[in-house]
Amino acid sequence: xxxxxxxxxxxxxxxxxxxxxxxxxxxxxxxxxxxxxxxxxxxxxxxxxxxxxxxxxxxxxxxxxxxxxxxxxxxxxxxxxxxxxxxxxxxxxxxxxxxxxxxxxxxxxxxxxxxxxxxxxxxxxxxxxxxxxxxxxxxxxxxxxxxxxxxxxxxxxxxxxxxxxxxxxxxxxxxxxxxxxxxxxxxxxxxxxxxxxxxxxxxxxxxxxxxxxxxxxxxxxxxxxxxxxxxxxxxxxxxxxxxxxxxxxxxxxxxxxxxxxxxxxxxxxxxxxxxxxxxx
Ligand code: ATR
Numbered sequence: 106x107x108x109x110x111x112x113x114x115x116x117x118x119x120x121x122x123x124x125x126x127x128x129x130x131x132x133x134x135x136x137x138x139x140x141x142x143x144x145x146x147x148x149x150x151x152x153x154x155x156x157x158x159x160x161x162x163x164x165x166x167x168x169x170x171x172x173x174x175x176x177x178x179x180x181x182x183x184x185x186x187x188x189x190x191x192x193x194x195x196x197x198x199x200x201x202x203x204x205x206x207x208x209x210x211x212x213x214x215x216x217x218x219x220x221x222x223x224x225x226x227x228x229x230x231x232x233x234x235x236x237x238x239x240x241x242x243x244x245x246x247x248x249x250x251x252x253x254x255x256x257x258x259x260x261x262x263x264x265x266x267x268x269x270x271x272x273x274x275x276x277x278x279x280x281x282x283x284x285x286x287x288x289x290x291x292x293x294x295x296x297x298x299x300x301x302x303x304x305x306x307x308x309x310x311x312x313x314x315x316x317x318x319x320x321x322x323x324x325x326x327x328x329x330x331x332x333x334x335x336x337x338x339x340x341x342x343x344x345x346x347x348x349x350x351x352x353x354x355x356x357x358x359x360x361x362x363x364x365x366x367x368x369x370x371x372x373x374x375x376x377x378x379x380x381x382x383x384x385x
Contacts, residue, residue, distance in 0.1 A: 109138045109364065110155060113166035116142045120378065121164055124357045127377065128369035136161075136365070148172045152193065152200075162194040162364045164357075170204075170234055177202025186241040186268060189234055192360040203363055206235075207242030209356025210298075210326070210349075215246070217351045217375070220296065220322045222246035228294040229253045230311050231301030232260035232281075235326050239300060240264060244271050248296070250278035254312065255301070258283040284311060293318040297344070299325040304335050319343040328353060329382055350382070351375055 111121040117140075125138040143151045148169045155163065165173040170189035174180060177190055180202035184190045190202035214220045225248045229236055232255035243251055251272070255261035261281035265272075272279035282289050295318050303311040304327045317323055323339030325332040328350040336346035354375045362368050 107136045107161045108159065109136060109162050109164075110160060111138070111140045111164040111166060112143045112148065112151060112155075112169060113140075114143050114145055114168060116140045116166070119166065120353065121166075121357060123381075124354060124374060124378065125361060127374045128358065128361050131373065132361075132365075132367050132369045134365055134367060134369075143169065149176055152176060156195045156200065160195060162192065162360075164360055165191050165193065167234070170238070174202055174204075176200065183207065183241050186271065187237045188267075189238055191238070191356065192363060194363055203360070204238055205356040205359035205363070206238035206352070207240070208359045209354075210239045210324075210352040211242045211246055212355040212359075212371075213351030214296070214322065214324065214347075217355070217372070218322065218324075218345075218347055220345075222248045222296065224249050225295040226292075227251040227296045227298065228289070228312070228316055230284075230297070230299045230303075231255055232257070232264045233300070233302065235302075236300035237264055239298070239326070240268050241271060243298075244268060244275050244277050244279065247275050248277055250280075252278075252280050252282060252289060252294070254282045254284050254286070254289050256284050256311070290315060292316070294321065296322045297324070297339070299323075299327075299335055302327075304331045308334060310335065310338055314338070314342040317342045317344040320345060322347065325349060326352060350379060354378060 174190040183204045192203040194201045227248045253261045265281040303309045323344040324347040325335040326349040328348040332348035339346040
């Protein structure tokens with residue numbers, strides 16, 4: 106039976122085995138999918154051993170996404186821009202690297218949440234791995250603007266610089282600012298995406314509510330209890346709040362498609378997962 110895996114550290118929390126098992130059931134695919142805790146200094150050897158044993162592909166989560174990008178023998182333009190990879194596909198000696206995080210976010214926003222990005226003003230908060238994984242696919246939706254704001258301005262500047270060619274090609278005003286820049290605080294955005302890890306620090310919000318638009322989208326890439334505070338805050342200020350659970354399911358669907366050539370149904374899987382998480 107074809108075998109897939111998710112590698113991370115920690116990994117116990119991962120919902121990927123459950124999601125892929127449901128995708129396989131619902132699309133009539135026969136496969137197995139495990140989660141594996143990888144020692145912090147053992148990523149490359151673990152992946153090579155899995156490949157040698159006949160594994161067909163893997164997902165990669167924190168903190169190995171950068172190492173995965175370096176390990177791939179071939180990778181997509183998305184991986185080159187993000188400098189991070191969450192999906193590897195083994196094909197003979199070839200290890201193809203893809204990053205499905207941003208594709209998953211875009212599908213969730215545009216299709217599941219009916220939030221078209223074309224022509225919109227977007228505020229992307231954060232310039233770490235999560236923000237890097239989504240900026241390219243967000244630009245490809247041709248919003249009017251994407252302003253990337255980060256506590257450490259230099260990281261936002263580097264991220265925007267790396268995407269300058271794509272932004273120009275897509276006609277997007279893409280700029281970097283510090284979190285407290287007057288230009289950012291002085292306006293509201295139709296779509297606000299929290300890709301910072303502020304939600305891990307209970308009670309902290311990275312930006313003031315003035316950046317939110319009434320009925321605009323406010324999405325935290327986290328899910329479960331971590332996303333609750335941001336979502337309650339966004340709702341209280343009239344925005345439409347969304348967590349990262351849909352992105353999680355949609356990025357998994359993109360990996361599944363890359364490996365199997367079959368698009369699994371995501372809506373029932375997302376609904377079931379939400380119910381499962383609510384039950385604790
Ligand atoms: P991840 O892979 O989750 O993106 P990361 O690469 O460590 O993790 O990046 C964390 C991001 O959250 C960074 O943009 C970080 O800002 P700095 O670059 O200034 O460190 C941001 N961040 C973390 N805690 C934050 C907070 N309390 N308020 C605002 N931004 C925060």
